[in-house]
Amino acid sequence: MTFSQFLSILRARRLLFIAVLLAVVVPVIVASLLWPKKYIGVASVVVDIKPDPISGISQALVNPGLLATQVDIISSERVARRVIRSLKLTEAPSIRDDWQADTNGEVDIETWLVVLLQKQLDVKPSRESSVITIEYGASDPKFAAGMANAFAQAYLDTVLDLRVDPAKQFSSFFDARAKDARLALEKAQNRLSEFQSEKGVVMTDERMDIENQRLNELTSQLVVMQSLSAESGSRQSQAAGGAADKLQEISSHPVIASLRADIARSEARLQELNAKFGDRHPQVVELKANINELRARIDTEVKRLSAGVGVTNSITRQREAQIRADLDAQRAKVLKMKQVRDEGVLILRDVEAAQRAFEQIQLRATQTNLESQVTATNVTMLTPAVPPAKHSSPKPLLNSFVGVFFGLLLATGAVLLSELRNRRIRHVGDIADVLQLPLLGILPGSDAKAKPRRALSIAGPQKRLIGQTGKV
Numbered sequence: 001m002t003f004s005q006f007l008s009i010l011r012a013r014r015l016l017f018i019a020v021l022l023a024v025v026v027p028v029i030v031a032s033l034l035w036p037k038k039y040i041g042v043a044s045v046v047v048d049i050k051p052d053p054i055s056g057i058s059q060a061l062v063n064p065g066l067l068a069t070q071v072d073i074i075s076s077e078r079v080a081r082r083v084i085r086s087l088k089l090t091e092a093p094s095i096r097d098d099w100q101a102d103t104n105g106e107v108d109i110e111t112w113l114v115v116l117l118q119k120q121l122d123v124k125p126s127r128e129s130s131v132i133t134i135e136y137g138a139s140d141p142k143f144a145a146g147m148a149n150a151f152a153q154a155y156l157d158t159v160l161d162l163r164v165d166p167a168k169q170f171s172s173f174f175d176a177r178a179k180d181a182r183l184a185l186e187k188a189q190n191r192l193s194e195f196q197s198e199k200g201v202v203m204t205d206e207r208m209d210i211e212n213q214r215l216n217e218l219t220s221q222l223v224v225m226q227s228l229s230a231e232s233g234s235r236q237s238q239a240a241g242g243a244a245d246k247l248q249e250i251s252s253h254p255v256i257a258s259l260r261a262d263i264a265r266s267e268a269r270l271q272e273l274n275a276k277f278g279d280r281h282p283q284v285v286e287l288k289a290n291i292n293e294l295r296a297r298i299d300t301e302v303k304r305l306s307a308g309v310g311v312t313n314s315i316t317r318q319r320e321a322q323i324r325a326d327l328d329a330q331r332a333k334v335l336k337m338k339q340v341r342d343e344g345v346l347i348l349r350d351v352e353a354a355q356r357a358f359e360q361i362q363l364r365a366t367q368t369n370l371e372s373q374v375t376a377t378n379v380t381m382l383t384p385a386v387p388p389a390k391h392s393s394p395k396p397l398l399n400s401f402v403g404v405f406f407g408l409l410l411a412t413g414a415v416l417l418s419e420l421r422n423r424r425i426r427h428v429g430d431i432a433d434v435l436q437l438p439l440l441g442i443l444p445g446s447d448a449k450a451k452p453r454r455a456l457s458i459a460g461p462q463k464r465l466i467g468q469t470g471k472v
Contacts (some may be wrong), residue, residue, distance in 0.1 A: 013415045016329045020411035021404075028403030030442050032396040038137050040143035040392040043152040044383035047130040048378040067125045070132055073162075074123045074155045080114040082154040083147070089113055121151060131382060141387035148385035159377045167371035174365035181358040188351040189255070199340050211334050218327040225320040259298045 010017055048072055073079060089095055090109050099109045122135040134151050138144035270287045277284055 009419050010412075010415060013418055015088045016418055017411045017415050020414045021407040024407035024410055025400070025403045027400050027406075029396065032399040036137060036139050037140040037391035038143045039388045040136070041133045041136045041146070041148035041385040041388065042383075043140070043145075043148040043157065044382040045132050045134070045152055046380050046382040047132065048380065049130055054078050060102070067130060067132065068161075070155075071123045071125050073158060074132065074134060074151065075118065075121065076158075077114050078119075079151060079154045080117050080121075081110060083117065083150045084110055084113050084157060086154060087146075087150055115149070130153065135384075136385075137392070141389075141391075145385040145387045152381055152384070155377055156377065159379050163377055164372055168369050169371045171365065171368040174361055174368055178358065178361045178365045181354065181361045184209075185351070185354040185358045188354045192347045192351050195344055197274070199344070211330070211337055215327070215330045215334050218330050222320070222323045222327050225316065225323050229320045255301050259294050263291055263294045263298070267295065334435065438446060 047067060049066065084090060090113065095113070096109065099112050102110055120137045122137070124133045124135065126132070134148050134155070136144050136147040136151060138147060265286055270284065270291065273281065273284045273287060305465075
């Protein structure tokens with residue numbers, strides 16, 4: 001279909017086109033003019049996502065869908081009921097008359113109002129910020145603004161209740177648990193005190209360190225004494241084997257050293273006299289007797305000193321045995337103290353665990369108690385609603401444009417549909433399309449005026465016919 005054919009169809013069925021267009025546009029314009037005006041009251045609130053001043057936790061981190069949750073709260077039945085009760089809408093005579101006429105009193109008036117208010121409420125969260133817009137539509141601009149502010153205030157009060165009510169319940173719960181934890185801590189402390197009194201110990205590391213140090217000292221003394229005992233035993237064995245004079249303490253003794261010096265001098269004198277007078281000379285004989293006497297004295301002194309070595313060995317062994325006994329007693333004492341300390345440590349750990357549990361519960365109880373007493377939330381009124389100066393609907397101009405647009409579409413569709421149901425030849429091109437024959441000429445209508453025409457040569461039409469049919 002060409003554009004000229006389309007125009008010819010519109011001209012032929014212009015009455016239908018105009019009728020359909022007017023049937024659409026006129027009701028739209030009349031409805032726009034007669035439709036009751038609607039005003040939108042707009043209030044906005046801001047949700048603060050900074051960390052909570054009491055718990056220190058950011059709400060945005062805990063709940064990524066925070067704004068969506070707040071929108072659901074504003075649109076909830078709980079907020080709507082709070083608005084109804086705060087404005088006392090159920091007491092208004094006109095509202096009660098409408099409720100009675102609509103439900104015949106079969107539905108609760110508050111429930112009926114909740115549904116009615118929610119239909120006019122529109123909550124829009126911001127895409128790039130934490131601002132939530134609350135819109136309410138009504139025929140009265142003051143009423144629309146008042147309802148938007150009422151919903152905003154009811155939302156703020158509801159958020160506060162949602163925060164405080166659970167905190168109060170948790171506060172009571174933690175207070176009861178804190179009392180139980182305190183009793184458990186007192187029992188554990190009493191048990192520790194009774195244990196310390198019974199065992200006569202104090203659960204500190206100082207006493208244990210002192211006893212361990214004493215044990216280490218005795219161990220060191222025993223090692224030293226064992227070395228001395230082994231040495232003294234070796235000297236006693238050497239003295240008992242006839243080599244006592246070779247012992248250091250005997251050979252270096254002043255008396256033995258003096259006697260040995262005297263013997264050395266006497267032997268030197270003896271050699272001199274023996275060489276001079278012979279071995280039978282009285283002086284030589286006397287000198288030999290003196291030397292023998294000195295050697296006898298040395299033997300006597302060595303025996304005496306050897307007996308001292310034995311006594312020293314006995315004393316050393318006695319001291320070793322005493323130190324060993326003290327070490328065993330100290331070791332038993334330390335082991336007993338460790339055993340007692342281990343028992344006390346278990347009781348002390350119970351006390352520490354009870355103390356930690358009590359401190360944690362007390363901390364949570366303090367925190368929940370503070371939360372139950374808060375009077376502010378992380379939601380703040382940003383912009384209160386004011387009565388709008390202009391109505392939001394209806395919009396006659398916009399509705400007229402829309403009506404004209406859809407009217408043109410429907411009118412055009414109706415014309416085309418009517419033409420398809422009753423096809424007629426309305427253009428010279430329709431003849432060639434329908435009959436599939438070439439067009440030779442057009443006869444003027446009866447109302448056509450005579451127009452001067454130029455003389456046409458026969459060759460032109462002949463060529464056109466030849467071009468269309470292939471024949472002369």
